[in-house]
Amino acid sequence: MPTFIKKTDFFKLYSLTDGVYAAIAIPGKGAWSNAGIVDLGEEVLIFDSFSTPSAGQELRKQAELLTGKKVKHLINSHYHGDHVFGNQAFRDASIISTVETKELSKEKNKLGDVKKEIEHTKEYLRSLKQQIDLTRDPILKASLENQYDEMNKVLNDIPRLEVVLPSVLFEEKLLLKGSKRKVELHCLGGGHTPSDTFMYLPEDKIAFMGDLLTENLHVPIINPEEFLHIFERVRELNITTYVPGHGNVGNKELLNELEGYITFLKDTVTDAINNHVPLESLITRFEAPLPYKNWMGVSGIEGNLSKMYEFYRGKKQLRSGRTLI
Ligand SMILES: [Zn+2]
Structure with a gap:
């Protein structure tokens, strides 16, 4: 059970177990997504850096206050600005991501004049x-x-704001070992972006999921098949506490809910495609069932319906070979 510790201007801090903390964004205050603080023994690891340098700086301050140790590593779960725009507060740490996340960060988060x-x-x-x-x-x-x-x-x-890119790169798995605990970083592909990393603490049975897990939110899904595959693999791990990228700390139920949502959308769009229902008609006729009707998200459920329709239509075309003509 997460234990509330304190509230800052940007986020609320919860203790998950001795030396592991979740920083849960207070909506509208400049953190925008959740982060994690992990005491490795001699030093501290941070998971994701929020959406502004100000929130990132506060995260670092709180991490050092809580543990009395220096921040050694920062993980970037994926390239989205709401998870990495606080990176500059951790410039002297080793910033870790997948090779692809670094490339995407470089390309998509470029700052102009x-x-x-x-x-x-x-x-x-x-x-x-x-x-x-x-x-x-x-x-x-x-x-x-x-x-x-x-x-x-x-x-x-x-x-x-400065875009500070990751400096330590991995592909699928990275192990970090402190005197106090082990940390595993896993990238099994991408469901929300082309490359999504989650962090698993095997001794603590805790996972920080980035945007592979969110609560009551129409989180953008770019690859439902990989998303569902990642969930299957996550279920094989021994996890009791899940920290989502957005929303509150939860348990397996959080995973079940998002998996149910993706499966529901998949069934809806594949049915429509098989029955030759065009996307426009599908969207016009579609009525979101509860509880999805009450989920947040600027593109709503329609945003994911459209993306998934294109995804499965593309797959079908590929299977029938029509795209080759
Ligand atoms: Zn994201």
């Missing part, structure tokens, strides 16, 4: 504001408002 970045972000915030004013769906409204608040925090930090 500060003035232009500020202008683009302001423009995006204006478009979000328009959507907020137009939407009547209270869940979508709340999701857009949260996106607005988080992006506003990113905007405030743009003048000092």
Whole structure:
């Protein structure tokens, strides 16, 4: 059971066991995603660095306060800005990711001229504001408002934001051994991005999942087959506590829920494809069942329906060989 320790301006800290902590983002405050703190014995490891340098700095401060030790490693679970824009607070640590995550970070998180970045972000915030004013769906409204608040925090930090890339790279598995505990990093492919890493603490039966696990959220799914395959492999490990990338600390039920969601979407889109229902008609006729109706997300369930429709249609075309003509 997670034990609440304290609240900072950005996140709430929970102790999961002696020397392992979850930093759970307070919505709209500039952390945006969850992070982890692991006492290895002589030094400390951090899992993900939040969405702003300010939140990253606070994470480092709290990690050093809690353990009285220096941060030695930072893990980047995947390349998304809400998990890596706090990297600069850990510049002197070894920043670890997969080779592909580093490449994606370099390519997609490139920062241009500060003035232009500020202008683009302001423009995006204006478009979000328009959507907020137009939407009547209270869940979508709340999701857009949260996106607005988080992006506003990113905007405030743009003048000092630097993209600090990982310096220690691995492909599928990396073991880190401290005097106090062992840490395993696993990348079994990518379901949310092309390369998603999760961290497993075998002696503590704890996993920090990055965005391979989220709570009550339409987390973007780019490859449902790999996502489900990763879940199968995760089930083979001895895990009792799961820390999701967004949402609260949970148990196996959290995994069951997201797996159920992906399977439901997969069945819905493959049925539609087999019955030659075009995507537009599928979306128009579609009514999200409970509990998915109440999940948050700026693209809603429709965003994932579209992505998965294209994914399975592509696969079908490939199987029938039509794409070769
Ligand atoms: Zn993500």
